[in-house]
Amino acid sequence: MSFSDWQPIRCAVCGGVSEHMTLASTDSPGPPDLDTRPAETMRSSLQFWILECPNCRYAAPSIATAAAGAAELVRKNEYQAIKCRFQRHSWLLAQLGHYADAGWVSLHAAWMADDAEDAERARECRGRAVELWKTGKRHGHDFMETTEQEFALVADVLRRRGEFEEALQTCMAGLNEQNLTPLIEDVLRFQLTLISRRDTAAHTMGELPKRPQGGERVTLE
Numbered sequence: 001m002s003f004s005d006w007q008p009i010r011c012a013v014c015g016g017v018s019e020h021m022t023l024a025s026t027d028s029p030g031p032p033d034l035d036t037r038p039a040e041t042m043r044s045s046l047q048f049w050i051l052e053c054p055n056c057r058y059a060a061p062s063i064a065t066a067a068a069g070a071a072e073l074v075r076k077n078e079y080q081a082i083k084c085r086f087q088r089h090s091w092l093l094a095q096l097g098h099y100a101d102a103g104w105v106s107l108h109a110a111w112m113a114d115d116a117e118d119a120e121r122a123r124e125c126r127g128r129a130v131e132l133w134k135t136g137k138r139h140g141h142d143f144m145e146t147t148e149q150e151f152a153l154v155a156d157v158l159r160r161r162g163e164f165e166e167a168l169q170t171c172m173a174g175l176n177e178q179n180l181t182p183l184i185e186d187v188l189r190f191q192l193t194l195i196s197r198r199d200t201a202a203h204t205m206g207e208l209p210k211r212p213q214g215g216e217r218v219t220l221e
Contacts, residue, residue, distance in 0.1 A: 009051070012066035013074050016055035020063075023048045031206035034156040034187060037111055039204070046111055052085040059085035060092070067096055084109050087125065090132070099136030100143035103129040107157065114202070126157045148177045148184045155191045160202070164195050171195070182211070 006019045023045050030039030037043065052059045058066065058074045073079055073095050082088045086109035093102035106129040113122035133143045133154065144150045151174030158167035171188045174180070186208045194203065 009062075009064050011053040011056060011058055011063045013058040013063070013071045014053060014056035016053060018054050020051050021048060022051075031204045033202050033204050034191070035107065035153060035160070035202075037202070046108065046115070049108060050085050050089050050105070052088075057085075057088065059088040061089075067092075069096060084112065084121075084125075086112055087128070090128070094132060094135075097139070099132050099139060100141045103132035103136065103143055106132060110160075123161050126161050130154060130157055148174055148180055151177065152184050152187045152191070155188065159191060159195055160200055162198075162200050164198060167191065167195050186211070 006021050008017050008019050010017050032038050050059050050061060051063050053063050056074055057080060058070070060066065060070075070092055073092055079088060079091060082091055086105055090102045090105040090109065093099075093105060106125050110122045110125035110129065113119075113125055133150070136143060142150070144153060151170055155167050155170040155174065158164075158170060171191050174188045175185065177184075187205075190203075190208050
């Protein structure tokens with residue numbers, strides 16, 4: 001993992017200048033978690049994915065820019081009451097109609113909570129992610145490249161929340177998808193095993209059972 005030096009950044013909302021450590025580059029040679037969280041060294045870069053202005057609390061990947069209407073939203077009491085900078089940015093995105101991205105940022109907030117060993121906040125953030133993705137789907141917004149990938153991701157998020165019945169239903173719906181790729185089928189069937197064990201822990205793609213020799217896997221890319 002590589003970081004640039006501390007750099008002064010002018011906030012696009014309030015005009016205040018503050019110093020921030022910005023991420024230059026990372027790599028992620030290991031298998032990601034089932035919910036796409038990358039392996040090290042990129043895993044440790046999470047804390048730098050969202051910056052925050054210490055003056056007005058505007059939170060974004062780059063506080064040097066802001067979408068139209070963001071400044072007014074940042075001043076709202078509802079925004080200021082949100083404690084986590086990831087969830088503040090997620091709230092802004094949702095208010096601006098970017099539900100898919102808002103859901104992803106809420107999932108990233110869950111990862112932050114995992115690292116802080118705050119299980120309740122992690123559960124809340126995962127629930128918020130699913131609700132945002134559902135809202136986005138109602139507006140025609142996809143949150144992954146394919147529907148089968150969406151089923152696989154949501155199944156993991158629900159399982160991590162301990163919502164085993166909902167996770168099971170999601171897995172079965174995913175397995176009924178036409179032209180299901182071998183990789184996603186493996187992920188969904190692995191989820192069924194974890195659900196049967198009432199397992200809420202994080203698991204990686206590297207834990208998928210090996211296919212018979214000659215079995216072909218595709219990537220998520």
